[in-house]
Amino acid sequence: MNNRESLVNFILSVVKISKDDADQIANTFHPIEIEEKDYLLRENEVSDDYFYLESGLMRTFLFNLEGEEITIDFFTENNIVFEITSFFNRVRSEAYIQAITKCKGFRISYDELNTLFHDKPAFRDFGRAILVKEFIASQSRNYGMINRTAKERYQNLLMTGPQILQYAPLKYIASYLGVTDSTLSRLRKKM
Amino acid sequence: MNNRESLVNFILSVVKISKDDADQIANTFHPIEIEEKDYLLRENEVSDDYFYLESGLMRTFLFNLEGEEITIDFFTENNIVFEITSFFNRVRSEAYIQAITKCKGFRISYDELNTLFHDKPAFRDFGRAILVKEFIASQSRNYGMINRTAKERYQNLLMTGPQILQYAPLKYIASYLGVTDSTLSRLRKKM
DNA sequence: AAATTCACTTGACAAAAGGCAAGAATTAAA
DNA sequence: TTTAATTCTTGCCTTTTGTCAAGTGAATTT
Structure with a gap:
């Protein structure tokens, strides 16, 4: 069973807002499950999922010029999963997002996300905080790879x-x- | 001489908004110049600059555990320069931002940025677009380094x-x- | 149960990159 | 202009990582 309280708690851990606001935000998300080895996103699709991963393990990968599969990133529980380029720029994805184990969580679409941004100013801070968090993670991974x-x-x-x-x-x-x-x-x- | 029109054009190239809005946004930025080898940010300071680099070349760097200077990133003309962790999370910076050549451009503070977010909805899209753009750049650099x-x-x-x-x-x-x-x-x- | 596929391991050798130190070359300082 | 620093190059040798290919073991299919 998906447990919406985990999403509420995740939101509250990211931004300082009221429990009420967090509840309302969480309630606009839709529960989904993804079976092992199934895809949240495939190459050439335009991503429409902003996905809170409640449990399970996922990865993004793509095929390089030699046709080899390259895993770009892993996603663990209690994180937002999305392919930033495709989702925010509304372009076809070069990457896949796949469930490694069975995954559960809650998603909203691009339009729903923007409606939330409009209706719930507190959610703007959440959105920005997530972007900042992921950006920092990417930078620090970068640093680690090089040095x-x-x-x-x-x-x-x-x-x-x-x-x-x-x-x-x-x-x-x-x-x-x-x-x-x-x-x-x-x-x-x-x- | 700093040329505010270049900032207006940069804003217009990032988001689809009216010339009027772009002008008003650009007008809240303050012109600054940084001499060769001077710093926009030093280690342990809390960054308060969201900086549009009109001309010149900059870099961020830090010292690793062995005390060696590691250049993390370069910034070229017509880009926004900021240290995301320190600026958005209001924490002390681990990194320096330094001018390699003489630099000119326009800056706003954290508070001014948030005031703009509040007053100019169009600027929110700009802010998000910049974050998304930099995030994508970081990811793609990541990919390039690994493969x-x-x-x-x-x-x-x-x-x-x-x-x-x-x-x-x-x-x-x-x-x-x-x-x-x-x-x-x-x-x-x-x- | 046999056959096939997949995931991982291992060996022998090759290529890429690093460590260290000496020496040019360039730039800055006296 | 001479000296001193800094920046860059290069040789020699070591370490890290890659390539290719064979082999093991487990899982899946038929």
Whole structure:
């Protein structure tokens, strides 16, 4: 069963607003479930999901010029999942968003999001806070990729995302860390 | 001389709003100049600048655990320059923002930005568009760092930011690309 | 249960990049 | 203009990571 209270709590943890406002905002979201290996978004679709992931593990990936699947990012519980380019710019997505394990949560569409922005000033702050949060996460990931060896990057993931290592297959993690399967397998052995 | 029309045109290029609105928004910005090697932001300060860079070249950098200076990002003309974490979360900055060449442009403070968000609904879209744009840039830089060799990253910078290669010293570029000075020097020779 | 596929591991070798140190070359300072 | 700093280049050698290919084991299909 989806539990809307977890969304309310998530909203309250992001911005300082009244419980009432948070309830009203949460109530405009729609519960959905995604089965293991199913997609929230496919290449060439225009994303229309701003998705609060209540439970489960997801990833975004795309195919590079050599046709290899590259995992761009993982999403864990209690986070907003969306493909920013496609969702906000209303353009076709280059990436997929896929459930690694069965996922549950709540979504709203682009139009619903904008209506909320209009009707609930408090939600604007929420939207901005989410963007800022994700942006910072992206920047810090950037920094980590450039200034650490593959081994350090793996150790870091071990600390920050143990759920990922538990449920995602090695090849997803390898391309996410920017190493080959062989290299990751060897790193893992040494630890 | 600072030229406010360039800011108006920048705003108009980002969001579809009236010339009148764009003028009013641009008029709340204050002209500033930054001399070569001077700072817009220093470590441990709380950033209070949302800065439109009209001309010049800037960079953000920080010191890693080994005490080495790491260039995180370059900013070129006709872009908004800000340190997102410190500016939006009102926390002390870990990074510096420095002018590589003499810079001119227009700034507003955090409070002025929020007043504008409140008074000018059109500016909200602008603010969001800038966040989305920078976020996408960060993601795509991320992807490039992980899935390309140092040589390819350098070639890419050659295409996307020739001004950077022209004015920034090799060591800034090397740390930005995640390689040592020696490696970058060798790459450069081979081309 | 056999066959097929998939996920992961491992070995041998190659390529990419780093560490260190010495030396040019350029720039800034005295 | 000479000295001093800084920036960049280069040689030698090490470490890290990649490539390719073979092999194991588990899971899925038929």
